[in-house]
Structure formats: C-alpha cells, structure tokens
Amino acid sequence: xxxxxxxxxxxxxxxxxxxxxxxPLIDSASQIVQSFDLILNxxxxxxxxxxxxxxxxxxxxxxxISTAFLLQLxxxxxxxxxxxxxxETGEFETAWVQLQESIRRYDQLSLDDEDNEFGENxxxxxxxxxxxxxxxxxxxxxxxxxxxxxxxxxxRFETASDDLRIVLAQAFAHEEEELVEASQExxxxxxxxxxxxxxxxxxxxxxxxxxxxxxxxxxxxHLRQLENSSRRIAEGDYRHRxxxxxxxxxxxxxxxxxxxxxxxVKRNLELARLNQDLEFQIAEANLARERAENADRVKSAFLAxxxxxxxxxxxxxxxxxKFVVKGxxxxxxxxxxxxxNKTINSAKHLLALINDVLDMSKIESGSLNLFVEDDINVNDxxxxxxxxxxxxxxxxxxVSLEMDVETLPLLRGDRQRILQIxxxxxxxxxxxxxxxxxxxxxxxxxxxxxxxxxxxGPGIAPEDQALVFEPFKQTDxxxxxxxxxxxxxxxxxxxxxxxxxxxxxxxxLGQGATFYVTLPVKSEMLVPVTV
Amino acid sequence: MxxxxxxxxYVEDDxxxxxxxxxxxxxxxxxxxxxxxxxxxxxxxxxLVIQPKPDVILLDxxxxxxDGFEMLSMLRQQPTFAAVPIVALTASVMNEEVQKLKNAGFxxxxxxxxxxxxxxxxxxxxxxxxxxxxxxE
Numbered sequence: 001x002x003x004x005x006x007x008x009x010x011x012x013x014x015x016x017x018x019x020x021x022x023x024p025l026i027d028s029a030s031q032i033v034q035s036f037d038l039i040l041n042x043x044x045x046x047x048x049x050x051x052x053x054x055x056x057x058x059x060x061x062x063x064x065i066s067t068a069f070l071l072q073l074x075x076x077x078x079x080x081x082x083x084x085x086x087x088e089t090g091e092f093e094t095a096w097v098q099l100q101e102s103i104r105r106y107d108q109l110s111l112d113d114e115d116n117e118f119g120e121n122x123x124x125x126x127x128x129x130x131x132x133x134x135x136x137x138x139x140x141x142x143x144x145x146x147x148x149x150x151x152x153x154x155x156r157f158e159t160a161s162d163d164l165r166i167v168l169a170q171a172f173a174h175e176e177e178e179l180v181e182a183s184q185e186x187x188x189x190x191x192x193x194x195x196x197x198x199x200x201x202x203x204x205x206x207x208x209x210x211x212x213x214x215x216x217x218x219x220x221x222h223l224r225q226l227e228n229s230s231r232r233i234a235e236g237d238y239r240h241r242x243x244x245x246x247x248x249x250x251x252x253x254x255x256x257x258x259x260x261x262x263x264x265v266k267r268n269l270e271l272a273r274l275n276q277d278l279e280f281q282i283a284e285a286n287l288a289r290e291r292a293e294n295a296d297r298v299k300s301a302f303l304a305x306x307x308x309x310x311x312x313x314x315x316x317x318x319x320x321x322k323f324v325v326k327g328x329x330x331x332x333x334x335x336x337x338x339x340x341n342k343t344i345n346s347a348k349h350l351l352a353l354i355n356d357v358l359d360m361s362k363i364e365s366g367s368l369n370l371f372v373e374d375d376i377n378v379n380d381x382x383x384x385x386x387x388x389x390x391x392x393x394x395x396x397x398x399v400s401l402e403m404d405v406e407t408l409p410l411l412r413g414d415r416q417r418i419l420q421i422x423x424x425x426x427x428x429x430x431x432x433x434x435x436x437x438x439x440x441x442x443x444x445x446x447x448x449x450x451x452x453x454x455x456x457g458p459g460i461a462p463e464d465q466a467l468v469f470e471p472f473k474q475t476d477x478x479x480x481x482x483x484x485x486x487x488x489x490x491x492x493x494x495x496x497x498x499x500x501x502x503x504x505x506x507x508x509l510g511q512g513a514t515f516y517v518t519l520p521v522k523s524e525m526l527v528p529v530t531v
Numbered sequence: 532m533x534x535x536x537x538x539x540x541y542v543e544d545d546x547x548x549x550x551x552x553x554x555x556x557x558x559x560x561x562x563x564x565x566x567x568x569x570x571x572x573x574x575x576x577x578x579l580v581i582q583p584k585p586d587v588i589l590l591d592x593x594x595x596x597x598d599g600f601e602m603l604s605m606l607r608q609q610p611t612f613a614a615v616p617i618v619a620l621t622a623s624v625m626n627e628e629v630q631k632l633k634n635a636g637f638x639x640x641x642x643x644x645x646x647x648x649x650x651x652x653x654x655x656x657x658x659x660x661x662x663x664x665x666x667x668e
Binding site: 319320 | 535545547548549550554555558559561593621623627628629630642643644645648664
C-alpha cells in the first residue's frame with residue numbers, strides 16, 4: 001500500500017474511533033443533566049408546594065380556633081359579637097380557599113402515582129378538617145348548644161387534623177426519598193463518566209502511540225537509509241546504491257534516487273571524458289599557438305633581416321649612381337644622367353616595395369606598432385607632402401597643385417605613418433592625374449582633423465572602389481599605369497584605422513577621386529612612447 | 532652650414548657603405564678629418580687615439596665583435612664622450628628597433644639607404660644638438 005493510502009486510512013480510522021468512542025461520554029453527560037433537571041424542576045417544586053399546603057392548613061386551623069374562641073366568649077358574656085364573628089368565619093373560609101388552591105397546585109405538579117395518592121389523601125383529610133370545623137362553628141353559633149353533636153365534630157376535627165399532618169409528613173418523606181434517589185443516580189452516572197473519560201484518554205494515548213510507531217517503523221528507517229546513501233554519494237562514493245525494498249512512494253523514491261545516481265555516474269564519466277578531450281584540445285591549441293607564435297617570430301625576424309639585407313645593397317646602388325650623376329666620378333653626358341636616374345628611380349621603387357611588403361606583413365601578423373608621440377604638427381607633414389607632390393608634378397605642367405590648409409591642432413599619433421598615409425594618397429593622385437588639379441585641403445573639426453585630397457584623374461568606378469583598399473589588388477587603371485605595389489592604399493587604410501580614424505573614397509568614373517582622411521586629435525587608443 | 536674642420540667617426544662593416552660615406556663626407560661635404568672603422572675590435576682604444584676628438588660619431592648597429600649598442604655604452608662611459616652626439620646608421624628601421632635605439636641613449640638615427648641630398652642637413656642639425664628620430668626615405 002502506498003504511503004499516502006496508509007496515512008489516509010490511518011486518519012479515517014482514527015477519526016471513526018474518536019467519534020464512536022466519545023458517544024457514551026456524551027450520553028452519560030446528558031443523563032447527569034437529566035437527573036439534575038428532575039431534582040431542580042420536579043422534586044423541588046413538589047417540596048415547595050407541600051410546604052405551602054402545610055402553611056395553609058395551619059392558617060385554616062388557627063382561623064378555626066380563633067373563631068371558636070370568639071363564639072365561646074360571646075356565649076359566656078352574653079355580648080353581641082355578631083359582626084366580629086361573621087368576619088372571623090369569613091377568614092376561616094378564605095384560608096380554606098387558599099388551602100384548596102395549594103392542594104390543586106400540588107396535584108398539578110405531582111410526578112407519579114404515589115404523589116397522586118398522597119394528593120387524594122391530603123384532599124380527603126383537608127375536606128374532613130373543613131367540614132368538621134364548619135359544623136362546629138355552626139353549632140357554636142346556635143344559642144342552645146348540642147353538646148353531643150359538638151363533641152362528635154371535635155373528635156372528627158382532631159382526627160382529620162392528625163390525618164392531614166401524617167399524610168403531609170409521608171409526602172415529605174416520599175419527596176426526600178425521591179431526592180436521594182435522583183442524587184444517587186446522578187452521582188453514579190458521573191462516576192461512570194469519569195471512568196469512561198479515563199478509559200477514553202488511555203485508548204487515545206495508545207492509539208496515538210501505535211499510529212506514531214507505525215509511521216516511525218514504516219518511514220523513518222527508510223528515510224534514514226536514503227539520507228545515508230545521499231551523503232555517501234555526495235562524499236564521492238558513486239558506486240553506492242540505495243537497497244530499499246519497499247513499495248509505494250519510498251520505494252519509487254529509492255528507485256529514482258538510484259537512477260539519479262546512475263545518471264550522475266554516467267554524466268561524471270562523460271564529463272571526465274569531455275574534460276580529457278578538452279585538456280587534450282587545449283594542449284593541442286597551446287602547441288599550435290606556440291608553433292604559430294614561433295613561426296610569427298621567425299617570419300618577423302626573417303622579414304626584418306631581409307629588409308636589412310636588401311637595404312644595404314640598395315644603399316650602394318642608389319648612392320653610387322647618384323655620385324656618378326653628380327659627376328663625382330668624372331664628366332657624364334646628359335644621356336648618361338637620364339639613364340642613371342632611371343636606375344635610381346627603379347632602385348627607389350624597389351625600396352618602396354620592400355617597405356610596403358614589410359608593412360603589410362606587420363599589419364597582417366598584427367604586429368604593427370605605432371611610434372606614438374604627442375604634439376605632431378600635421379601642417380609640417382602637409383608641407384613635406386606638398387614638396388614631394390611638386391617633385392612628382394614637375395613634368396605635368398597641365399596639373400596644378402592647390403593647397404587649402406587651415407592651421408591644425410597638434411595631434412597625437414605616429415608622425416612618419418601619417419606622412420606615409422598622405423604621401424600614398426597624394427602620390428597616387430599625382431600618378432593618375434594628367435590634367436586639371438590636385439587639391440589638398442585640411443581643417444580642424446571638433447576633436448578631429450579632416451584631410452581631403454581631391455584630384456581630376458580618371459576616377460574609380462563604384463564597383464572597383466572596394467578593390468582600392470584590398471592588398472595586392474589594383475584596378476585596371478592602376479594595372480595599366482604599371483607601377484605601384486597595390487599595397488599603398490590598404491596600408492594607408494590600416495594605418496588610419498590604427499590611429500582610430502577613418503579613410504573613405506568618393507569617386508565616379510571620369511569624375512576624379514576624393515579621399516577623406518579623418519584623424520582624432522587625441523585618440524584614447526594611442527599611448528605615447530615614453531623614453 | 533657647418534665648420535669644415537669637424538672630426539667624424541664612422542664604424543661600418545659593409546665595404547660599399549664605407550666607400551659611400553667616404554665619398555659623401557669628403558667629396559660632397561669637403562670634410563678632412565674622417566675616421567672610418569671596418570669593425571669594432573679594440574674599439575675604445577682606437578677611438579681614444581683619434582686626434583682631434585670626434586665631434587660626431589656614426590655607428591652601424593649590426594656588426595662584430597661589439598654591436599652598436601655596446602659601442603654606445605663604451606663611449607658613454609668615457610667622460611670625454613659623454614656629450615658627443617652619437618647617431619645610429621642602420622638599415623633596420625622598424626619602430627621597435629628605433630625605440631630601442633632611443634631608449635639606449637642614441638642622439639638619433641639615420642636610415643640606410645642614406646639620402647645623400649638630405650644627409651648634410653641632418654648632420655648639421657645633429658651637431659646643433661637636435662635629435663633626429665624620423666627619416667623619410
């Protein structure tokens with residue numbers, strides 16, 4: 001049976017026993033009440049009415065005696081006391097009416113046959129007293145007293161009076177008996193009631209004890225076992241199981257407890273396996289990261305070294321050639337100078353390529369470090385750019401260079417990188433513009449500066465504009481131009497972004513191109529180099 | 532621009548670079564007191580015998596037995612060279628390396644390849660006590 005059913009059944013049983021067990025107690029209590037009711041409302045009024053009869057009988061007798069006395073007095077003195085006697089006779093009759101009244105009340109109250117019998121006897125005796133009394137008074141009123149009749153009636157009066165007293169005494173005795181009987185009965189029932197109460201209490205205590213014991217036997221040890229088991233499993237004894245072979249809720253609790261433990265073990269195993277996998281993966285990832293970092297270091301070192309190694313011979317090529325051009329080695333013809341300058345330019349282009357490749361590889365490996373300084377004068381940088389642009393436009397007389405530069409606030413950033421950005425953009429403009437103008441504008445704008453380079457070159461088609469900023473991609477025009485690395489603009493974009501700025505392009509085919517560079521005056525992402 | 536009689540010391544292990552510097556200082560700038568070391572062995576002994584004492588010292592960085600940083604530190608330990616401008620001349624011009632040079636106490640850096648047209652101006656500025664950290668090729 002399930003625990004719930006057991007508890008329900010126990011409760012119902014308990015309630016039933018309590019209900020039926022307490023019935024006799026209620027019954028005996030009501031009997032006690034009845035007994036007291038009898039005493040209070042039955043016997044007590046009877047006694048009272050008997051006392052009333054006794055009183056009234058006394059009054060009748062005393063009125064009779066006083067009337068008789070007055071009549072005798074009249075006879076002895078010969079006075080006419082007629083009116084007083086009439087009054088006395090009236091009082092005797094009044095007392096008699098009251099006595100009759102009280103006897104009638106007694107009849108009404110009478111409880112049993114015995115009471116009725118007493119009533120009849122009282123009535124008979126009282127009537128006899130009245131009749132004989134009345135007769136005596138009548139005889140006394142006559143002038144000639146019939147002594148024989150008077151004596152006879154006096155005898156009757158005495159007998160009747162005695163009878164009445166006796167009957168009343170008997171009636172009193174009877175009521176007393178009744179009272180004792182009723183009291184005894186009530187006492188007896190009360191006694192029984194006390195016993196019944198004690199018995200009921202004992203039964204109740206036993207039942208509670210049994211009920212408690214049953215609950216204790218059926219539930220507590222199992223709960224203890226479950227508690228014990230859960231503690232053991234919690235302490236790490238995962239192989240432990242509850243061995244509880246009971247039906248009902250506790251049984252299924254034990255079953256689900258065990259299946260929970262099974263699941264936990266399975267989970268633990270799975271977790272352990274996953275953990276192992278994870279550790280393995282972490283180890284692998286660490287290894288891969290170390291390898292990658294190592295490879296990165298090697299690559300950086302290689303690039304740095306290659307740059308160094310390439311620059312050293314370029315130093316020789318460019319500068320020896322320059323000395324020849326300058327005539328340090330002896331006279332040179334214009335034709336020779338022209339050719340030698342081409343050599344120099346090619347060498348410089350090679351140098352630019354080396355620089356760009358180095359920059360791009362730094363950007364892609366995330367190791368581009370800016371040499372950040374405060375107080376960078378961008379106006380100076382723009383002057384430098386202007387100088388370079390003029391040099392590039394020496395042979396393009398139909399292209400004018402316009403400067404529209406306001407005084408800019410001092411900037412936080414990498415001086416050389418900002419110059420590099422602007423040189424890239426402006427030299428591109430110089431390279432592609434054959435006619436018209438190149439305009440460099442600069443203005444401060446809140447907490448940033450805006451640098452604008454506008455040209456009247458061939459422009460860039462919208463679909464090609466994204467290509468401009470992608471490494472190693474050049475537009476058709478760029479490719480036709482045949483020079484450049486295809487890295488200048490991507491590097492510029494990255495450098496602008498590294499400064500926390502923006503670089504964008506507005507152009508249409510045949511409409512020229514405008515590059516907008518926005519740089520924050522004091523970017524929070526830049527930390528000045530300290531020496 | 533600058534006095535013709537200044538004394539220059541240049542330490543460089545690359546033959547071509549030495550020749551270019553010789554041409555530059557002598558032919559272009561007309562200097563006469565030019566001292567050029569091809570290596571850094573017995574460096575400080577050789578430096579101390581130079582008469583008159585160099586007014587400016589140009590050091591290559593990657594050379595043996597002592598690299599540019601070691602030579603700088605040796606020179607700075609000599610009271611007579613504590614205030615002499617010392618410039619690194621190197622083909623390694625990555626930011627990290629420039630930072631290292633600056634931290635080590637060089638007065639400037641000039642990148643290789645040398646721009647023979649701007650070099651005299653740079654040298655003059657350095658002699659006037661300026662530090663040159665940014666060279667645009």
